Amino acid sequence: MPVFEFRCQECGYKFDLMISNADKEKVQCPECGTRSIKQLLSSFNTAKFGGAPANDCAGCKVNGSGG
Numbered sequence: 001m002p003v004f005e006f007r008c009q010e011c012g013y014k015f016d017l018m019i020s021n022a023d024k025e026k027v028q029c030p031e032c033g034t035r036s037i038k039q040l041l042s043s044f045n046t047a048k049f050g051g052a053p054a055n056d057c058a059g060c061k062v063n064g065s066g067g
């Protein structure tokens with residue numbers, strides 16, 4: 001089950017819960033008990049993947065012994 005991070009809109013309390021996606025709408029703040037909860041985006045899901053950088057480098061060539 002995924003872990004979601006929430007923050008209370010009323011008191012600002014931050015907490016995370018391991019609930020199913022359907023249970024997110026009935027989350028209450030453990031501090032003040034309000035339903036005004038905002039879900040935070042998890043940061044571990046933003047891993048970047050890709051290939052090699054494709055920038056042209058004019059001076060990347062190793063300089064040999066010029067004359």
Ligand SMILES: [Zn+2]
Nearest residue numbers: 008011029032
């Ligand atoms: Zn609260």
